[in-house]
Amino acid sequence: MSIIEIDSIYKTYQDEGVETEVLKGISMTVEEGDYISIVGPSGAGKSTLMTILGCLAQPTSGTYLLDGVEVEQLNDQQLSRVRNEKIGFVFQAFHLLPGVSAFDNVMMPLLYCHTSPEGAAERVERALERIGLGHRLNHTPGQLSGGEQQRVTIARSLINDPKILFADEPTGNLDSKNGAEIMATFDQLNAEGRTIIVITHDPSVAKHARRILTLRDGRIESDQTNENFQKSHTSSARAAAE
Amino acid sequence: MRIFRNLTQALHGLLLNKGNTFLMTLGVMIGIASLTVIVAIGEGTKAKVLNRIASLGFGPDSFSVYSGAGRLFFGRSRNTTSMTLQDADDIRAMPNVRMVIPRQRTRMKIIHKKDFTTTRIYGVTPEWRSARQWVITDGIFFGDADMERKRKVIVLGATPARKLFGDKDPLGKKVRVGQVFFEVIGLLEKKGLTESGYDPDDRTLIPLTTSMSRLLRKSHLHSLKVVAMSPELVEETMDGVTQVLRHNHGLSSLADDDFRFITPEGIMQWVTESEQAMNRMLLLISTVSLLVGGIVIMNILLVSIRERIHEIGIRRCFGARRSDITQQFLFESVFVSLLGGGLGIALGLGLSVALQQSTFIPAKITWEPFALAFGFSMIVGLVFGIHPARKAAWLNPDETLR
Ligand SMILES: Nc1ncnc2c1ncn2[C@@H]1O[C@H](COP(=O)(O)OP(=O)(O)OP(=O)(O)O)[C@@H](O)[C@H]1O
Numbered sequence: 001m002s003i004i005e006i007d008s009i010y011k012t013y014q015d016e017g018v019e020t021e022v023l024k025g026i027s028m029t030v031e032e033g034d035y036i037s038i039v040g041p042s043g044a045g046k047s048t049l050m051t052i053l054g055c056l057a058q059p060t061s062g063t064y065l066l067d068g069v070e071v072e073q074l075n076d077q078q079l080s081r082v083r084n085e086k087i088g089f090v091f092q093a094f095h096l097l098p099g100v101s102a103f104d105n106v107m108m109p110l111l112y113c114h115t116s117p118e119g120a121a122e123r124v125e126r127a128l129e130r131i132g133l134g135h136r137l138n139h140t141p142g143q144l145s146g147g148e149q150q151r152v153t154i155a156r157s158l159i160n161d162p163k164i165l166f167a168d169e170p171t172g173n174l175d176s177k178n179g180a181e182i183m184a185t186f187d188q189l190n191a192e193g194r195t196i197i198v199i200t201h202d203p204s205v206a207k208h209a210r211r212i213l214t215l216r217d218g219r220i221e222s223d224q225t226n227e228n229f230q231k232s233h234t235s236s237a238r239a240a241a242e
Numbered sequence: 243m244r245i246f247r248n249l250t251q252a253l254h255g256l257l258l259n260k261g262n263t264f265l266m267t268l269g270v271m272i273g274i275a276s277l278t279v280i281v282a283i284g285e286g287t288k289a290k291v292l293n294r295i296a297s298l299g300f301g302p303d304s305f306s307v308y309s310g311a312g313r314l315f316f317g318r319s320r321n322t323t324s325m326t327l328q329d330a331d332d333i334r335a336m337p338n339v340r341m342v343i344p345r346q347r348t349r350m351k352i353i354h355k356k357d358f359t360t361t362r363i364y365g366v367t368p369e370w371r372s373a374r375q376w377v378i379t380d381g382i383f384f385g386d387a388d389m390e391r392k393r394k395v396i397v398l399g400a401t402p403a404r405k406l407f408g409d410k411d412p413l414g415k416k417v418r419v420g421q422v423f424f425e426v427i428g429l430l431e432k433k434g435l436t437e438s439g440y441d442p443d444d445r446t447l448i449p450l451t452t453s454m455s456r457l458l459r460k461s462h463l464h465s466l467k468v469v470a471m472s473p474e475l476v477e478e479t480m481d482g483v484t485q486v487l488r489h490n491h492g493l494s495s496l497a498d499d500d501f502r503f504i505t506p507e508g509i510m511q512w513v514t515e516s517e518q519a520m521n522r523m524l525l526l527i528s529t530v531s532l533l534v535g536g537i538v539i540m541n542i543l544l545v546s547i548r549e550r551i552h553e554i555g556i557r558r559c560f561g562a563r564r565s566d567i568t569q570q571f572l573f574e575s576v577f578v579s580l581l582g583g584g585l586g587i588a589l590g591l592g593l594s595v596a597l598q599q600s601t602f603i604p605a606k607i608t609w610e611p612f613a614l615a616f617g618f619s620m621i622v623g624l625v626f627g628i629h630p631a632r633k634a635a636w637l638n639p640d641e642t643l644r
């Protein structure tokens with residue numbers, strides 16, 4: 001079964017009477033364990049598509065099956081639970097809670113779990129150790145470098161072990177070294193079986209994915225399999241190991 | 243429990259946004275403090291008025307009839323001349339009446355050598371002393387013989403005695419009022435100022451007959467003090483007095499009374515009415531001050547939501563429900579209100595105690611306004627927090643992250 005199935009998704013924004021049609025009939029399926037990059041010019045609707053796939057916004061029309069569930073039918077409580085359990089987000093601007101320690105930032109999704117998670121503190125510590133920030137638990141975002149902040153957001157997005165990870169320009173605010181590290185982490189997460197969807201402008205980031213989707217003016221322009229997938233994957237894994 | 247986690251998040255949020263927290267707490271604190279202080283002042287004023295009434299010297303069996311239409315101490319005309327000794331005699335003849343003291347009253351300068359003071363001068367009959375049960379500390383009170391002979395004798399209250407004679411003994415000395423020289427024959431016991439600053443000792447007493455024929459040179463009375471046989475008979479006696487006076491003054495059945503009663507009940511009623519008016523005013527002021535505190539909270543929360551719109555979006559991305567956000571912001575406002583309420587109560591209590599110790603504004607501390615204030619601050623937090631909280635919760639998660 002596909003983990004994501006969307007059919008004829010339209011999205012129209014209404015701003016002070018002016019209608020902007022941003023998505024104009026998008027249909028696609030994503031299999032579990034897929035590694036997709038979405039590319040396209042600015043304003044093509046990439047972020048808009050991600051907010052819909054991430055259950056942060058509803059499409060104007062069209063259907064969305066997430067893991068076999070019709071998303072349109074869900075109420076706020078159910079949508080919140082889906083976001084909490086099945087989806088992780090990584091943003092270009094990090095979006096960490098300001099003034100809050102790395103530990104508490106990673107802990108945050110656990111506050112909204114359906115049932116009180118056991119051993120939450122240990123889980124958070126382990127997640128931060130895994131991304132090499134075990135010694136920075138009490139640092140606030142302002143006291144962390146951009147690369148460190150982005151690693152905290154990855155720890156946060158993974159703390160609930162979601163099936164899908166969405167990343168919108170995850171390397172956009174990072175230098176190339178930190179960007180490469182982040183992508184190596186994604187490669188590894190995908191190798192472990194997690195579905196990953198990365199939005200990017202950067203061709204060197206896009207080529208990490210197995211499948212490259214090009215969006216233009218609200219429509220899918222092309223949907224290609226990345227010939228170089230294995231090669232780039234192994235080379236970045238090597239780069240990360242160094 | 244999810245709700246406790248939201249509570250913790252709210253407390254963290256308040257700690258992180260210290261500036262806003264401080265301003266909101268201040269808003270509620272000022273509202274609550276002013277509420278409690280205003281009520282304390284109101285209660286203090288009430289106590290003071292009651293005290294003043296107690297000092298008027300009414301027993302439960304007595305009342306006064308003042309000449310002239312009007313209400314209580316507020317006469318409508320100053321020159322009604324209809325009340326006479328005949329009225330006093332007729333009332334005294336009523337079976338329910340134990341005692342009637344007819345009175346003339348004036349305010350004049352009283353002079354001894356080079357010292358002088360202006361004081362109230364009452365022309366009364368010898369029964370006055372037993373009706374008021376006022377002790378004579380030195381000398382004697384005038385008697386029937388003084389009345390009959392219209393003797394020029396005077397009894398001084400403590401205030402004129404002190405002002406005219408200082409430490410010297412006034413007994414036997416002469417004082418002049420207008421063109422008449424009086425001999426001081428007695429001194430009234432000092433009662434001291436009432437809380438309101440009314441001085442009951444600022445008075446002198448002369449025989450009524452002397453007052454009528456030598457000092458004022460007119461025969462109409464200022465008022466009558468009537469003592470009934472028992473407290474239960476007061477009302478009946480008042481009806482009888484009304485009939486006698488209306489008859490004696492030749493009032494037709496359509497005419498208004500040309501006299502008025504002053505009774506402890508009448509004064510109480512008047513006080514109650516003024517108190518109710520005062521309470522309404524207090525209520526208005528308190529409501530306004532709380533409203534101001536509430537609106538401060540609401541505005542700061544709304545501003546705070548704009549500042550924290552990202553935080554809301556992030557939380558929503560990672561699984562916060564609308565109800566979680568609502569709870570978080572509501573907890574923040576309720577907590578701030580309770581904190582501000584607590585501090586306001588402390589401040590209000592401090593100010594009330596300070597006022598109580600000072601003499602120029604009366605204050606009386608009662609527990610009710612403080613309990614009320616605490617309840618109010620909770621309600622303020624809920625009522626004024628709900629709008630910002632719901633507003634925060636209904637923001638679209640995708641739009642808050644832009
Ligand atoms: N809330 C909104 N109201 C009106 N127009 C919107 C709204 N959100 C997005 N848009 C418009 O939709 C279009 C697509 O926006 P979107 O953010 O999806 O583009 P994108 O492909 O992610 O671009 P970029 O690469 O610059 O991030 C843009 O023209 C944008 O102005």
Ligand SMILES: [Mg+2]
Binds near residue numbers: 046047
């Ligand atoms: Mg975008």
